[in-house]
Amino acid sequence: MNSTDSSPSSSNGASALVQEAAVELLENVRTELAGLELPLALPGVDEARTTTTSALAQLDDYILPRWKSLDAPLLAVVGGSTGAGKSTLVNALVGHPVTRSGAIRPTTRQPILLHHPDDAPWFTSGRVLPTLHRVHGEIVKTHTPASRAGASPDASAMASLVLVEDPAVPAGVALLDAPDVDSISDDNRQLAGQLLAAADLWLFVTTANRYADAVPWKLLLDAASRDITVAVILDRVPQGAEAEVAQDLQAMLQREGLAGAQLFVVAETALDELGMLPAHAVAPILDWLREISDDSAGRADIVRRTLNGTVRSLSGRLEVLASAATAQQDAGRQLAQDVESAFADAAARISKASSDGTLLRGEVLARWQDFVGTGEFFRALESGIGRLRDRIGAFFKGQPPPAVKVETAIETGLQAVIVDQASRAAEDADQRWRADPAGRQLLGTDDLSSTSADFAVQSAAEIRAWQGEVLELIRAEGAAKRTQARWMSFGVNGLGVVLMIVVFSFTGGLTGAEVGIAGGTAVVGQKVLEAMFGEDAVRRLAKEAKLSLEARCENLLEHEKRRFLDRIGNGEDSLDAPAERLQALAAQLSSLGGTGERA
Incomplete structure (x- = not known):
């Protein structure tokens, strides 16, 4: 399967046969990963097990749903560091408080997905993020301040996703307010990673004080490896320092392979009595989202790049897991050989005696x-x-x-x-x-x-x-x-x-x-x-x-x-096949993901 055939497009769509073959391949990958056993305590095995778990989650949360529904709306996940102002930004983009913001950390624990009413069927069905229980929220029409908007910080709500219909969200682009990527809560960090892995588009929020931190850059480099479309929002930039800070961040993005990332600068601005940014502060971001909403071909391009890049990334992870399976196979054979040798010697001694x-x-x-x-x-x-x-x-x-x-x-x-x-x-x-x-x-x-x-x-x-x-x-x-x-x-x-x-x-x-x-x-x-x-x-x-x-x-x-x-595992003989199967599947995924060249 070549890259041209496999690249999804909303204008003419991938052929039904190609789409069916792609889904079948991905289902085979999922089956193989679900059955992969790495029972031996070898160096790096914990990382390999984590890779297996995360690959399975991304298949379920994003890759398979997206390949099955190429024309579904884009999922734009708003993520970033603690206190970067993600929730404040989301509220500003829709024009009223819908998600809680404030000084208490962590603020966002229960993720909120905002979508246009016309896009509701795509998200109520559990098509993406199927492991998160759906909770249907409502827009509060009263003048509720941002500090009390949205869901209360509740650890028990971590496994749920609040769906809110809002006509202010551009059709074809849903916004998901995610927890902090560097939260003190392990569950928060895990959920943030899961949501970002399920995104078609990232709105990555950082601040003038923290844009060089290691945690955000680790995630941005992952985005670069997946060729995901990223908009970096530099928030809370002191007045007068916008150009200098933006230039430095742009240079960093270029050095790390993210030269194509869209960069927005939001200057330090006083919030109103509801905890809202003025509309002009986020107007360029909202205009950009609306352009995406109005451009079906552009959305298809974003889908193509992100999906193909994610599939190629999955191919690389399968190669890593194939190496881990080979190491397990070699170690398992040695352990089995030790046992076989000991008991073969016993059999020989009994026969002689x-x-x-x-x-x-x-x-x-x-x-x-x-x-x-x-x-x-x-x-x-x-x-x-x-x-x-x-x-x-x-x-x-x-x-x-x-x-x-x-x-x-x-x-x-x-x-x-x-x-x-x-x-x-x-x-x-x-x-x-x-x-x-x-x-x-x-x-x-x-x-x-x-x-x-x-x-x-x-x-x-x-x-x-x-x-x-x-x-x-x-x-x-x-x-x-x-x-x-x-x-x-x-x-x-x-x-x-x-x-x-x-x-x-x-x-x-x-x-x-x-x-x-x-x-x-x-x-x-x-x-x-x-x-x-x-x-x-x-x-x-x-x-x-x-x-x-x-x-x-x-x-x-x-x-x-x-x-x-x-x-x-299931016996020493069972260690033979997984490595070979994973290698073969990795090669097929590489072909499915195409060359990764941008349109």
């Missing part, structure tokens, strides 16, 4: 040796492995000793390994996060340096489920064998225990006979199974059982990992 013979010691070995016996069977091993197949049937005459004790020992030993390694991983991940400010902020006061409270119980349940799966493997394999009577005489539970023993020595595709661990324990297990099912079947069964055990261990560790990873 459950396949290198570590578990074939202590209680497991003792219960296994009780199970198979140490006499005749081991004498058979000493006399030759080749004779084992012939003697195994004789050895297992009758019922073998119960396998339950071996299963229980396996469960206890394996559980101890899993819990220990998971605890080490949690402690490692917790330490890595606490060494990082973003990780510390995500953890807060929570202690994740050990496993969750029910982890040991879950581990035991998973091990028992695995043991049941191993028994199913034996049952399925034995059902297809001719030697069914032999393996049935030994028992599914017995052979299941044997397979578990083989798994615990199943390293790199090798089985017990090739590794020879714990005094021939695995050799016994392997040969028992080979006598029943054959060598190839033993390798396959051991591999399946091993993979199943590793999968269950990974699931247990995954639950512990999620305690960390779920704190990174």
